Amino acid sequence: MTGSTLTSSQLADVLAMAWSELGPPAVAVELLHRTGDWLTTLDAAGFLDLDTHPDGTPRATVRWAEAVAALAPDAPPGLLPADLPHDSHHRGVLRIAAALASAVPVDLGAAIGDMDRPTTAHVLAAISRSSQAHLEWFDPRLPDGRPSARWTYRDVGALVDWPTAQEPPQDTELPLWPARVEEEEVARAAAAHPGAAAALPLSEHVAAVLDHLRPIARGYRTMTLGMWGAPGVLDDDVDIDDDGTAFTGPHPALGPGEERLWLRRRVAPGHLHLLLVPAGVDLHTVPFHDLTRAGVTTITTTPPDPDTAPVVAGTDLRNPTGGWTVVRIGEVLAQVTHLEDAVTGIYWIRADGERVGVSIPARPRQAVERLLRWPGVP
Template sequence: MTDSTLTSSQLTDVLTMAWSELGPPAVAIELLHRTGDWLTTLDTAGFLDLDTHPDTTPPRATLRWAEAIAALAPDAPPGLLPANLPPTRHHRGVLRIAAALASAVPVDLGGAVGDMDRPTTAHVLAAISRSSQDRAQWYDPRLPDGRPSAHLIPLYLDGLADWPTTQEPPQDSELPLWPARIEEEEVAQQAAAHPAPTASLPLSTHLASVLNHLRPIDRRYRYETLGMRSAPGILSESIDVRRDEDGRGGAFFTGPRPMPGPGEERLWLRRAVDPHCWHLLLVPAGVDLRTVPFHKLREVGITTVSTSPPAPGNTPVLAGTDLRNPGGGWTVVQIGDVLAEVVHLEDAVTGIHWARPGGKRVGVTIPARPREAMERLLTWPGVP
């Protein structure tokens, strides 16, 4: 039966009931239910057979595992599964591991878990733990004098890993000092009443207060790039770098052009992996670009300006302010005739981005706190 319209919980119940009658625990079904929308998707695609009865007997269901796994293959006929399944709710490795736990299809475990996030991996570990057929650990008790009793007894243990529980999002921490908290609340109320204030020099008292109160990103939410400690510097990669002191080499660059300060060097570059996005860099004296990977630029105090073509379906910038956002306090200001979002990134680094009237996107990263970064940005030619 195709597309039974049952919910994921209902499908879990009927599949588990049929599975339990066969003996082994239904961890494969439980894994699919707990990690996303695979059960309802497979039901809609016709990979579940539901057997209902006119009397009060509960329905039974079976899942055609091999056919479902075959539909994941790159050369599978189109239409068996939707082309653009959301990966966060339909991780393909989860379906493959579930099929292996169901003894239906073997799985390359390393390939299946290679790009899983932490919560999904925790569910997979729990499913593998619960798939064990024997949870008894046998012991030979000792007699009072220390000799073995030759009488084995079992100790029944839980699985090695329990199903993970859903964690609630962390609550905003409160400022320890009462006057500071009252001041922050007043600034937040003013920001809500006056969204998208105009940014011009000198900054208004209101905008300066908002920028001063943007909290940096919580360390728990900072993105760490793994496996990049020995990454080569940007000058050793396949990167097009253009240098000159009078700026004529940047005729192709359409973004703001900050003038280099004392001891700074200005250059333009683009990476082979993103040939349509140009970057302008202000590199402080003493920074050797041969030793700095691209993802570490802001950590060594390099100012970056990037321009890229319009992106279809790009979310527009909307007026608003969130002083305490765990991902970095942010606010939206008006510069000229565009709205720009200002985000306080980690370690006193500020990110500012906007879209020009023609759709071209501009992104700026300045190694300074938000107020100082905004005041510096407004002195650059070509803003916005």
């Protein structure tokens, strides 16, 4: 019979029973059982032959060659589903299992070429268990160190054992319960109300979303904020505009001790910058990628570009490259991204197509509240 209703564990058991009587190596079946849904898939596709032993217990065997042939690009449709999920049906696993069962040869390099680490660990264990000698012969030594001339052996086990499930690494950015429950509620509300309006005072919903945006994951910070050794802003081929007449972005009021600086970089003359520089910051020593971390607020305008993708409403509280949400300011959608613990990026496209990007040295809620007080926004 084919197409049974047995689970993967049950199929592994009955196939192991058949191995003890008929072959092939049980490790081939064990590999399929440990790495996904192959056994139930092969059963549903009719590649397992199930029978009943005289003692009443079920038995099963795999038609290995036919199953592997169904993976070929020119195989007749319908033998195996064309949309098998890669994470639980890596085709290389079936080919290697069939080779371990001595049914078909396998090109090992091609079979494992795009295999992930956990699956590769299972393949290594299967190969080790099927082909390595588990017994080690040795000559025990007498108490004074001389050979005893009495050979014996010990079971050293497989060279590579089956991998065990690893505990997931702790997410140090994840708040513990009940804060996690609160975060999940905020995420659900944000998904149900994308592009919520942001105006002073902030609504409870918008404030909660901004407060729950997680900063960029540490693993991405060097990649995103790299360029170590870059020169300071004023040593990086910039042209300074003394009165800022060419700058069309927001002109926020200065904070205590701040100064304005309008400039454009010669490497990107279409990008105009307004910097709000706190007292004591030497722009000869601060590179562009470090401006916000040095306390400098940056506002950049870029000419319209018809190929620019529009801002789309949505929210992702815990994106590795910085939690983000989209809020509506007037008639414009603005994306707010939590770049670092105390750095927020805000980007929007004005009605005339000009793109505006702002980096503010503050957490998202405080940054948005500061932005909404600026004239010329959006």
